[in-house]
Amino acid sequence: MKDVILSANFPxxxxxxxxxxxxxxGExxxxxxxxxxxxxAHGIAAYLDAVPRCFxxxxxxxxxxxTGRYKGVPVSIVSIGMGGPNADFFMREVRECLNGDMVVIRLGSCGALVDVPVGTVVVPEASLSVxxxxxxxFTTSMSDDVPYRVSKPVxxxxxxxxxVKDALEKTRPEGIQFPILHQTLNASTDSFYSSQGRHTSFPDHNENLIPQLLATHPALATxxxxxxxxxxxxTSWRTSAHPSGRVQPPLSALPVHPSISPSHIPSTQSEPPNVSVSGPDGHELQPRPKIRAAAA
Ligand code: R1P
Structure with a gap:
């Protein structure tokens, strides 16, 4: 990757x-x-079609x-590490590489706030942040404020x-009887430790955090x-027309990286093409694709 920044706004x-x-x-x-x-990511990629070879x-x-194809449909598996800041890099940067809808399923591990066996699959309906x-x-705890903030759910x-729930139920391996929980609430935290109620040598003032969360959010499970x-x-993303009123050239028209053989890059463009609409001045306006997301 050549280390040259073209724009400080979106490098x-x-x-x-x-x-x-x-x-x-295209990637x-x-x-x-x-x-x-x-x-x-590599474990899941083993289920992708053998041809064309994955990027x-x-x-x-x-x-x-x-990036490859599953039964002919282009799919990417992206490993992002941990935490909200990495999720932010992922969502914003991938969005800028795509046209049309972006569909994201996060598949990860979680801690349980309900008494279910390890291995239970949860597909939450919504998530809040803690x-x-x-x-x-945190040093004196002499504060009128609360140590943890809890957002509204999204x-x-x-x-x-x-x-996702239906697919997981249909593909559940024989012999695994655990229910798939799907009417629950998730909480995403900014620490694996303090804001998940774990106790370390730091004065985190989180002794009451989990009971308080469960009291205010009875559906909270993960x-x-x-x-x-x-x-x-x-849910907050929407595209709008380019300030010029003209459709920006699709980024997917850019050539692939010369060091990667194009035959090794499965086409990612099986989505229906965007339908162009005209603004009052006759210029084409961008339609409004969506970002759709779920988690399991
Ligand atoms: C903490 O150990 C990590 O595990 C969970 C948490 O969200 C956090 O990222 O997710 P993954 O299993 O996807 O890493």
Whole structure:
């Protein structure tokens, strides 16, 4: 990746790669499964079609993208590491490499706040965020403020949520009887430790956090660290016309990286093409694609 920044606002390399994931248009599909670790990404990629061979890229910053086809449909698996900031890099940078809808399913592990066997699969309906309140005085605890802030919940895409639940039920291995929980609430936290109620040598003032959360949110079943931010960005994102009123040239028209043989890059463009609409001045306006997200 050539280390040249073209714009401080949205940095890309001179060959149009987004700066942290290292991708450019054509290398990531509209349908994405995101996971936390590269080994999991490669494990899932084993189910992709053998032909064409998958595109695999691990960026300088440790994001791994594997793009291939599943039964002919382009899919990417993206390993993003942990936490909201990494989820933010993922969502924003991938969005800039795509046209049309972006469909994201986060597939990850979580802690359980309900008494279910290890291995139970949960497909939450919504997620809220629990974050450390830096204005609370953690040293003295002499503060009128609360040590942790809890957001309103944000919903998953209902159609995608139902599709993920149905697919998991249909493909459940024989002999595994655990229920798939799907009417629950998730909490994404900004720490694996303090804001998930774990006790370390730091004065985190989190002794009452879990009982308080369960009292105010009885459907809360899981703790993890990424889903809320993915859902928040998915529901808040909307495209608009380019300020000039003209449709921006699709990034997917850019040539592929010369060091990667094009025959090794599965086409990511099986989505229906965007339908152009005209503004009052006759210029074409961008339609409004969606970002749809769910988690399991
Ligand atoms: C913490 O150990 C990590 O595990 C969970 C949490 O969200 C956090 O990222 O997710 P993954 O299993 O996807 O890594």
């Amino acid at each position: 890309r390399t001179i060959d149009h790669r987004v700066y942290h994931l290292g991708l450019r248009a 990531v599909a509209n349908r994405i499964v995101t996971v936390g670790s590269p080994s999991r 695999v890229l691990t960026s300088e910053r440790g994001f791994t993208t594997i 974050t450390r309140n830096y204005d609370f005085d 919903s998953t895409d209902p159609e995608l949520h139902a599709a 703790f993890e660290m990424e889903t809320f931010h993915i859902l928040h960005l998915a």
